[in-house]
Amino acid sequence: MGSTSSTRAAGWAALTVAVVVGVTGCTFGPPSPASTDAAAVHEPVPGSAAACVPDPDAVAAAEDTQSTDPVPVELAAEFDAAAAAVHERVREVVPGVVVGVRSPAGTWSAGYGADLVTGAPVAVDAHARVASVTKSFVGTVILQLAEEGSLSLDDPIDDYVADVPNGTRITLRELISMTSGLGNYSDDEAWGLAVLADPEAEWTPEQLLAYSWSMPTSFAPGSNMQYTNANFILLGLVIEQVTGQALPDVLDERILGPLGLTETSYPTDNELAEPRMIGYTLPAVVHPIGGTSNKWVDATEWSPSSAGAAGAMISDVDDMLAWGRVLATGQGVLSEAAQVARLESFGSSDLAPQEFYGDAIVCQGGWIGHSGNIPGYNTLVRYEPASETTIVVIATGLSGSSTPPREFVTEAFAAALAEAGGTTFVAPVVPDEAQFQAIVPEL
Numbered sequence: 347m348g349s350t351s352s353t354r355a356a357g358w359a360a361l362t363v364a365v366v367v368g369v370t371g372c373t374f375g376p377p378s379p380a381s382t383d384a385a386a387v388h389e390p391v392p393g394s395a396a397a398c399v400p401d402p403d404a405v406a407a408a409e410d411t412q413s414t415d416p417v418p419v420e421l422a423a424e425f426d427a428a429a430a431a432v433h434e435r436v437r438e439v440v441p442g443v444v445v446g447v448r449s450p451a452g453t454w455s456a457g458y459g460a461d462l463v464t465g466a467p468v469a470v471d472a473h474a475r476v477a478s479v480t481k482s483f484v485g486t487v488i489l490q491l492a493e494e495g496s497l498s499l500d501d502p503i504d505d506y507v508a509d510v511p512n513g514t515r516i517t518l519r520e521l522i523s524m525t526s527g528l529g530n531y532s533d534d535e536a537w538g539l540a541v542l543a544d545p546e547a548e549w550t551p552e553q554l555l556a557y558s559w560s561m562p563t564s565f566a567p568g569s570n571m572q573y574t575n576a577n578f579i580l581l582g583l584v585i586e587q588v589t590g591q592a593l594p595d596v597l598d599e600r601i602l603g604p605l606g607l608t609e610t611s612y613p614t615d616n617e618l619a620e621p622r623m624i625g626y627t628l629p630a631v632v633h634p635i636g637g638t639s640n641k642w643v644d645a646t647e648w649s650p651s652s653a654g655a656a657g658a659m660i661s662d663v664d665d666m667l668a669w670g671r672v673l674a675t676g677q678g679v680l681s682e683a684a685q686v687a688r689l690e691s692f693g694s695s696d697l698a699p700q701e702f703y704g705d706a707i708v709c710q711g712g713w714i715g716h717s718g719n720i721p722g723y724n725t726l727v728r729y730e731p732a733s734e735t736t737i738v739v740i741a742t743g744l745s746g747s748s749t750p751p752r753e754f755v756t757e758a759f760a761a762a763l764a765e766a767g768g769t770t771f772v773a774p775v776v777p778d779e780a781q782f783q784a785i786v787p788e789l
Contacts (some may be wrong), residue, residue, distance in 0.1 A: 398709035402689035415453035477718025485706020528559025584654025625722020645722035670736035
């Protein structure tokens, strides 16, 4: 497993790269069709969101039976075989991955793959950019402030930030639940080109939001669901205004410090602490911006400010294993009543089938958590109440073309690890070698 390599020249300057960050991150790419017609966005997924967490009270009150001790040797071997088999199938588009499982049986984690330049094995304790998992932290602070009476989820965003389209009608509740209808700046082609022209440049929240405000709103506030990074850029500004503190300090004081998440941070620069996973991203194969080159690009020190409060945070597998259960149960960050309300917030979704979005939290087939994707990194955090199991996958690569979506990689690892641990996580089928070659024919 070894340590990761030090910084090297990225080699991105001559490339144009299209990086699809998907439903749980920022998107580099052409704009999605924008319209004020609700039919222009994905229709809600059929089925009952409430069925994803049938007993929120039990989840919020559950005794913590997870163990941080190592799992038995036999189970560790099963986890290793399962994860290694998946990585063998995806290694051409996933240079490195760190995976972890925590349950009543114990904790297990491992790294697979290597730095493409130095050959150093991926370190199991490597830091990585966890992208839109950031939203779950920011959303938790908003819920804390609401519980304290410092704000109301029914406050219009216009009370805090001026000149937001529909700002007198869009509430904080609609921002945190992705039902605002605001444009997604990371779907804007001009924004994507600006980032790719200077990936290490600093972005302010106001600059990011300006791209969203140039886009039409998609639907009346509260009438539909559409994943929009602008929502959480706004919520970050709300937190700073209400607390009078910078967002990194608020997160440290309210969540990271109290929970002992010492390897998790909201960065204020482009650095990624050692040991670190080198974040490789792949130029798009079928994309108007991306061109045709399929050489890996080192995006490790691309500026996280382009994601801001929607996706800038850094962590490692051990901290994410701890956070997965906290996010699902609320224990240590919210009252039982507040967490029950959060677990009852899942509504219609434009995510995958039977994957529902709530108040900065996802439920997918009974597994609760969040995912994230940013150039170079793809992260999945899921907790299953029934088995008291948390699974974390942090992968590099496959952040180019969205065909197939990057989710299949992290979810394929999750499914294999769940099965090895005696439970079930439903995931897409991993493409075979021929399908990979159709995606990345020059690799």
